Amino acid sequence: MGTSASGVQVKVAALVTPSDPTHTHLLKLSSIDSQLFLRFTIEYLLIYQPLQLNGVDREAITGRVKAALARALVPYYPLAGRVRARPDGSCLEVVCRGQGAVFIEATADNFTVSDFEKAPRYVTEWRRLLALEVVDVLSGAPPLVVQLTWLADGAAALGVGFSHCICDGVGSVEFLNLFAKLAAGRRSGATVAFKPKPVWQRNLLDPMSFKQGATLTQHTEFSRVTDCCKFMTRFDPDQLTPTSVTFEEWRLNELKNSIAATNQLRLLSVTTFEALSAHIWRSWATALNFPPNQTLKLLFSINIRHRVKPSLPTGYYGNAIVLGCAQTTARDLTEKGIAYAAELIKEAKNRVDDNYVKEVVNSVSLNGASSVPDPVGVLILSQWSKLGLERVDFGIGRPVQVGPVCTDRYCILLPVHDHSRSVKVMVAVPSLAVDKYLDLLTAVQ
Known part of the structure; x- marks a missing residue:
């Protein structure tokens, strides 16, 4: 993940682990989760206006986002695990050992906020704004990838990839809302005070x-x-x-x-x-x-x-x-x-x-x-x-x-x-x- 013809330069790519200790165990995914056609990554791209404040500290904002990711992974710790097939082949499971999600910081000298008002010129033009493409979710890849890219005009692009095996659109945005609130600094209470609290209970959609x-x-x-x-x-x-x-x-x-x-x-x-x-x-x-x-x-x-x-x-x-x-x-x-x-x-x-x-x-x-x-x-x-994606505010506006x-x-x-x-x-x-x-x-x- 280095410089490419796309003009996107990856500065940092790192594993972010939960900020507090989390459970170490295996979690079974439901029959619905385990379907073959859901074994791909949901990839969102959120574009934020250029920040108007003088002397904007990009490093501070990036640090807040990265720290918030670590905190959000505590209640949503399966997103820091790894997905695999169960030994009996019945369905999938998540190995939860706090392995971590991937966080990437990048810059893009050939994109500005106005480029996203229309369709891309070709299918993969924006691919590098989420540079780690997880093709096989069962290969040991992280189920969550976050990339913050600073654009040429001071705007920001946030690319987020979720393993569809672990969550659907509604669930992924519930995570994003918590992640964003933590990054924005709205700490009215402990992480668990944010609503709704994450619920696993995949057995509710099993044949039994x-x-x-x-x-x-x-x-x-x-x-x-x-x-x-x-x-x-x-x-x-x-x-x-x-x-x-x-x-x-x-x-x-x-x-x-x-x-x-x-x-x-x-x-x-x-x-x-x-x-x-x-x-x-x-x-x-x-x-x-x-x-x-x-x-x-x-x-x-x-x-x-x-x-x-x-x-x-x-x-x-x-x-x-x-x-x-x-x-x-x-x-x-x-x-x-x-x-x-x-x-x-x-x-x-x-x-x-x-x-x-x-x-x-x-x-x-x-x-x-x-x-x-x-x-x-x-x-x-x-x-x-x-889904409410248009309301996800990391402290830099919607x-x-x-x-x-x-x-x-x-x-x-x-x-x-x-x-x-x-x-x-x-x-x-x-x-x-x-x-x-x-x-x-x-x-x-």
Whole structure:
């Protein structure tokens, strides 16, 4: 991790261990945590305005952030452990010995805050702002990496990578909030006084907890479909163009109104997520010009904390998610209108109840590798706009831009600074289709 053509210079890379002694033991991850398709790193990029104070002491700020990381790792000590497969192969576990998270300090002489107002020029342009890329989370790599990069204009970029095996989006942001409060110096009490307190209890999403009443049925998110168009060859990273489109509140209302105007009573209460994701899915599918008989799926995470009975405890930071799956043909998706797509998405959400979660838990426990989403025909959409990332303040103000480290073929919905009801959509589209996709996405319904 040295100087590269990217203009990012790593000054320090170090392991940060918990500031106080923590438990030394093995912690079993849940069946949901252990799924093959969650064995990657969630990578956030938070961009902060240039500091206006005269004589800003970057070293002091960096020191505060690094010290806060050590303190935050005390209640969240599994993030300082290492993930591995259990010897019996049943699931994953965390070896907790206070091994530490990685903290990196860097400078970037070719980035300023304005560079992040638009999409990156290519998929990996911002990669060096989280220089340690963890490709294999079971290889002994740290499950948490934090990089503070000072930009050319005095702005700051904070890249954070979490092992998805240990936490989901909600859980990761709960950690970030504690980390940020400690860095900002708001020490109204001990670390444990911050809310919510972290809750492990991964046994709550294990098959034994769902033994009664669970059934085993085929879920469309895991079913394979016929590949009519050499689907994955379209998504070579070198042939993708990142896009970024912001939808203001009026535009989102316009989408919802266009659906309500169809007079389908069950869609009068369509949510912003349903309307926007339907519009994105249709624009993407139309631009890519799939064969009419190609089966297409929209996959998206659904928070199950309050969909299971009893609800999961406040502060549960493990993977409390299942995949919602809307499925149809390319012909129907592109020809039947936005209301049709929104209805499929609403139905996919409504299917997820306590029994549905039981089915998924049992399926991934028994079938393991076979319970993996087939990528053919799939657009994966992740909603970061409701996580609260735009409020994470390390004592240098709230971020003015929030995004992924790499903008690839996974579509991410993001918050917009100072516009709580607006949403930014980022996804990389095959370069040959990008102009048509943008025209469709920004067209008035």
